[in-house]
Amino acid sequence: MDRKYPGKTRDRYCRQWAISLALVGALAAAGPVSAERRLDIDRLEKSYVAALDLLAQGQREQALDALMALEIEALGKVPTAGRIDRVWRHKLAVVKRALELSSPELLVPVIVLHHDAYELYREAQQPVLARHARDMATDLATYKAQSSKSPEDKQFAGWVITSFGEALLDLRTSGTSAGILRDALDISPRNPAALLGLAWAHEIHGEYEDAVALLERLLEIQAGHDQARLRLAVCKRRLGELESAHAELTRLLNRATQPWIRSIVYQELARTLISLGRLEAAEVIARDGFEEMPGDQEIAILFASISERRGKPAKADAVVKLVKPVGEGVPSARYIYDDRPDLEIDEVRSTLHAMMEERLDVLASGLRWWNGDGAPGEGATEEGGGR
Amino acid sequence: MRPALLLCALLAAAPVAAEDLQVWIDHPVGDEFVHGVVSFVVAVSGEQTEGATVEFAVDGRSLGTMIRPPFKVDVDVGNDNVSHEFVAIARARGGLEARTTVLTPKLMVDEALQLNLQQFYITASNSSGRVLDLERDDFRVVEEGKEQQIVTFERGDVPLTSVLLLDCSLSMTGEPLEAALEGASLFLDGMNELDEAMVMLYSDSLLRASDFSASRDTLRDALAGVGASGGTAINDHLYLALKKLDPRQGRSVIVLFSDGSDVHSVLSMSEVAEKVRRSQALIYWIYLRLRPGESVDKVPTYMATWRNMEASQSEFRLLRKAVEESGGRVQVVDHLEELDDAFVGIMTELREQYVIGYYPSNSAKDGSWRDVKLRVKRSGVKVRAREGYAAYP
Structure with missing residues (x-):
């Protein structure tokens, strides 16, 4: 799989390594102050603490505004990689200080704050800042999961990263999305949304075997996932596993309720039967689909085509006459199938926010060294960067 | 003019009752496009058929008179897509005369095509552009290596x-x-x-x-x-x-x-x-x-x-x-x-297309693909048309 999509990049590994060092106290070795002449470190750290403090007080929107203001000021429009790295390190230094005074659970609100900033940066079409926010949240979530090794932390990290992968899940960015979703699965292998999203990314690249492997994993977790079973059957048909595809589709025909899924099931069943050389049976299935969904153009056209191939042009004519325009804004079943799948990520994001709310007091506890008037409290005797 | 109306008009002027001598054309029939060699078949009946003769005429030209049955003659009407007038005149010994006419239609390309007729729409051009003055004889149709006889030819504004x-x-x-x-x-x-x-x-x-x-x-x-x-x-x-x-x-x-x-x-x-x-x-x-x-x-x-x-x-x-x-x-x-x-x-x-039709010499409807080459005798002229057809029933 790694050969088909970009995996963890070198800089990502570097950051993983660096975050670990930072959080065990080695960040002091990051470099002398003189190397950061143009970055006002005190201002950056104070602003970051202020943003986190707002969050700890339950002022999420103000916290987001403050975070984005400081990042935009610190990074500018076209920041260099070195600059981004320095900003990242000094923010981590603040988090490290908070962690020393509280529990790792304070990372949850910090992670969700950066997660939310990512969405806003994307909406504002600020890809560099968005990437920075994504990296910040991903790295902290990964650190938390790897440090505790608890299933809950792994699941949390999996959801955070999957949320980023979902945001990029379209044709143009499917490669990036796949890399992110694979990161999510590395941490949380049973994440259904990541499995489905990554399977879709493989499917549009014609990597049906990879898609099948992921979809089978998903169906082991959620046997009743109709969309996953449908995609599994479609991929199997393309791989020539016709009998297996036929079995999956028949199973779906007996249980699926969503109209677009039923439409594709009829279409794929008919196509599978054609591939098996059973044209007469294909005609029967297409007819059944047409009778169940007479307004479905795709089934009607397939039915007409099969009837014509079976030497029944008059029947084909009669079916074609019943094909009526659907008007604009009504996607066909095949369009819905092709479009990025609904990973039900809104529910995930709601869960993330709920987890954040539950841990704001932990965050407040971690920020108690901050006296709230713009200056570090007693606990902050070192200067920025943990020096 | 419809044959039946023509017959009625003639009979109305005839000195003898129609039942004494009746004549009709068995072939061709009035709604069928004909070309090439056509069997012209006439029948007579009535009380005065004994010794009756039949004169055959096509498109105003008399083909001759037959003095005894079967009243049948083969006539080449040519291959142009035109209508033809078939006239049969029966004459009894006593001078009694009956006449009938069949008009065969021109084949219209906007009408239902006969089952076997294959039509090709042809764009002809040379280095100067579209070529618009080609005649039927300028074209050749070769199906699966066999020359075919063009039976319909149109040019220009076909609907x-x-x-x-x-x-x-x-x-x-x-x-x-x-x-x-x-x-x-x-x-x-x-x-x-x-x-x-x-x-x-x-x-x-x-x-x-x-x-x-x-x-x-x-x-x-x-x-x-x-x-x-x-x-x-x-x-x-x-x-x-x-x-x-x-x-x-x-x-x-x-x-x-x-x-x-x-x-x-x-x-x-x-x-x-x-x-x-x-x-x-x-x-x-x-x-x-x-x-x-x-x-x-x-x-x-x-x-x-x-x-x-x-x-x-x-x-x-x-x-x-x-x-x-x-x-x-x-x-x-x-x-x-x-x-x-x-x-x-x-x-x-x-x-600016030409429309050419022919009846394939291989009339089998076996679903096979028939490769058709359309050629123009005039040098420098290229044609574009369908490359063949599938012979489905």
């Missing part, structure tokens, strides 16, 4: 039925769709009185479809106010257009406007190509090339769950092949301002 099949998917948003709709409207402006058209607008679904109509206003209404949305299902809608044309008589044409990337069709292009071979419709594809200047052989790449890049490229090539096999052509458009000329140019080309 046509067209389907304007326009891609309104999201990739056509804005100026591309506006330009296409304007071009389509110009195509409709070029329709003649006997022409009919249908407008079909599609994306991943059929968005809008008019009925077949000769009214330009009605058809223009179908083009109005549509917006671009959704995916692209070329194959499905091309099949649908071919099916809509199936019951239509005479020359049929599909003008497809698309950027060529089928994404969502349930039918494969190979299935549609099979339908194209069964059809006599000409397909013209106005291909809006998204990357101007690229070779037309450079296939667009597109990925989707239904068709990966390789399959997408294959579909594109098959579409182009099907268009060329139909006798139409691919009109590549790199700039939107070329669209008007593209639509108008197709209509002009249709107005």
Whole structure:
């Protein structure tokens, strides 16, 4: 799989390594102050603490505004990689200080704050800042999961990263999305949304075997996932596993309720039967689909085509006459199938926010060294960067 | 004039009651187009048939008189697509006379075609442009290596039925769709009185479809106010257009406007190509090339769950092949301002086509593909037409 999509990049590994060092106290070795002449470190750290403090007080929107203001000021429009790295390190230094005074659970609100900033940066079409926010949240979530090794932390990290992968899940960015979703699965292998999203990314690249492997994993977790079973059957048909595809589709025909899924099931069943050389049976299935969904153009056209191939042009004519325009804004079943799948990520994001709310007091506890008037409290005797 | 009316008129003037001597033509019959050697068969009846003679005449020219039955003569009426007048005059010994006439029709290409007649729509051109003065004898038709006899020949404004099949998917948003709709409207402006058209607008679904109509206003209404949305299902809608044309008589044409990337069709292009071979419709594809200047052989790449890049490229090539096999052509458009000329140019080309028909010497309906070569005897003239047909029952 790694050969088909970009995996963890070198800089990502570097950051993983660096975050670990930072959080065990080695960040002091990051470099002398003189190397950061143009970055006002005190201002950056104070602003970051202020943003986190707002969050700890339950002022999420103000916290987001403050975070984005400081990042935009610190990074500018076209920041260099070195600059981004320095900003990242000094923010981590603040988090490290908070962690020393509280529990790792304070990372949850910090992670969700950066997660939310990512969405806003994307909406504002600020890809560099968005990437920075994504990296910040991903790295902290990964650190938390790897440090505790608890299933809950792994699941949390999996959801955070999957949320980023979902945001990029379209044709143009499917490669990036796949890399992110694979990161999510590395941490949380049973994440259904990541499995489905990554399977879709493989499917549009014609990597049906990879898609099948992921979809089978998903169906082991959620046997009743109709969309996953449908995609599994479609991929199997393309791989020539016709009998297996036929079995999956028949199973779906007996249980699926969503109209677009039923439409594709009829279409794929008919196509599978054609591939098996059973044209007469294909005609029967297409007819059944047409009778169940007479307004479905795709089934009607397939039915007409099969009837014509079976030497029944008059029947084909009669079916074609019943094909009526659907008007604009009504996607066909095949369009819905092709479009990025609904990973039900809104529910995930709601869960993330709920987890954040539950841990704001932990965050407040971690920020108690901050006296709230713009200056570090007693606990902050070192200067920025943990020096 | 209808034979029965003519007979009545003549009998009304005859000095003897009709039942005394009656004559009719057994063959040819009045609604059948004839060409070549035709059996002219006459029968007489009545009280005064004893010793009656029958004079045969075709197109005002007497062929002679037969003095005894069977009253049958074979006559070569030629191979022109014209109507013929067959006249039989029976004369009794006593001077009693009865006459009847059969008018065979000219074969109209906008009428139902006879089952075996194969028609080809031909565009002829040389280095100077379109060639418009060719005659029947300038053409040769060779089917599977065998010379065929041309029985119908038309030139110029043969009525046509067209389907304007326009891609309104999201990739056509804005100026591309506006330009296409304007071009389509110009195509409709070029329709003649006997022409009919249908407008079909599609994306991943059929968005809008008019009925077949000769009214330009009605058809223009179908083009109005549509917006671009959704995916692209070329194959499905091309099949649908071919099916809509199936019951239509005479020359049929599909003008497809698309950027060529089928994404969502349930039918494969190979299935549609099979339908194209069964059809006599000409397909013209106005291909809006998204990357101007690229070779037309450079296939667009597109990925989707239904068709990966390789399959997408294959579909594109098959579409182009099907268009060329139909006798139409691919009109590549790199700039939107070329669209008007593209639509108008197709209509002009249709107005300048030759229509040739022949009865294949191999009449077997075995579903096999028959390769047909159309040649012009005049040097320097090239022709474009359907490359053959599938001999389906």
